[in-house]
Amino acid sequence: MLVNLDLHIHSRYSMAVSGDMELGQIAKGAAHKGVKIVGTGDCLHPLWLESIKKLPEDDGLRRQGDTLFLLSVEVEDSRRVHHLILLPDTGKAEELAEGFSPHSGNLHQDGRPRLHMSGAQIADLVFEAEGLIGPAHAFTPWTGMYAYHRSLSECYQEKADRIRFIELGLSADSDYADRIAELSDKTFLSNSDAHSPRTNKLAREFNQMEVEGCSYREIALAICREKGRGPTLNAGFFPGEGKYNRTACTRCFHHFSAKEMNDLMGRCSHCQGQIKLGVADRIDLLA
Ligand SMILES: [Zn+2]
Ligand SMILES: [Zn+2]
Structure with a gap:
């Protein structure tokens, strides 16, 4: 089956995010756009995680109406590079929050926490929590990995081989990313990074994937392009219209x-x- 996904958004607990970014409104907005699976965003924030845990669980995903939420969070490392993290369940989110907490001063305040850690150190803990990690909006000049590093291994060091995806960001598309040799075996994700549930923000970019069902494991297989699962479409803006192009x-x-x-x-x-x-x-x- 084909499923549409938007795996990077922010909750009302991140800076400069609309107070409307709560689970009910996001679920409604996603259903309206035809997107079945949405990243929760901010899943290390204790209050946001509490509200996620109130939703019924469905194979690692959380259900609200017709929408399924996959645990996700964006973090900022000590170089200001942003990373997108996907996690199998709320228990792993709690485990990861505990692992990060000695290295962060704002984990309980900001949905997108700042970590005093390198990309490699962050990846290490994410893999321990059986999650996936990759650079968020990899090319953007302020907080994208390629603004500060020339390669994945400069950022993630010996963990670079285990990075399975990069997020393109609104100012790049798959043609752009295809020009970088080291990305030839990586999956490209197109996500909205929405700060509002309105139709011009939520799922303004999204992915379509071939999966056998809706579960964290199926999505992870599709991102890793294993067992016949995989992405089939990146839907995104013309990159020349992006703010940072x-x-x-x-x-x-x-x-x-x-x-x-x-x-x-x-x-x-x-x-x-x-x-x-x-x-x-x-x-x-x-x-
Ligand atoms: Zn970001
Ligand atoms: Zn000027």
Whole structure:
């Protein structure tokens, strides 16, 4: 069977997220968009996890109406790189929260916690909790893995081989990611990173996968492309419409080429603001 999934969203316990991001509204919004499985987001946050645990369990997923929630969370590492984590059940989420808690000052405050750990150290604990981890919006200039690292192994070190997916982000698509040789055997995920349940945010990007049923194990098999399961479609925006696609001044948004940015040493010639390398130019460099 084919199923649509959006595996990266945030709850109302993350910064700058709509108060409407609670399970009932998300479930309704997802059903409206035709997306069956949604990541819970923020599953290490104690209050959010409490509300997730109140929903009936279905093979590791939690059911609300026609929607199934898969335990997920985004964390920020000590380099500011964002990672997307998927977990098999609430017990593993509690275990992971306990493992992270000595390394975080805001695990109980922010749904997207900051961890004083490297990508490799984070991956280590995720694998211990039998979860999956990969870079979130891998190419974005502020918090994407490829903004700070040239390769998966620079970020995850000896754990890099066990990274099975990268999230593309709104400013890149599978054609972009296909230009990076080390990604040839990785699965590309397209998720919304929604901060609101409205139809223009929730599931604005999503994945379609071939699975035999709806369970964490089936989704994990599809992400790892094993036993005939696998992704069949990445639905996403035209990357040129993404906020971070072009190299631009972060203050006045004037566009520059990568060479102009270099010549100006990153200072905007119009307003003295900071120029950030866009996703398209970063991928050119990496490729
Ligand atoms: Zn992020
Ligand atoms: Zn400027």
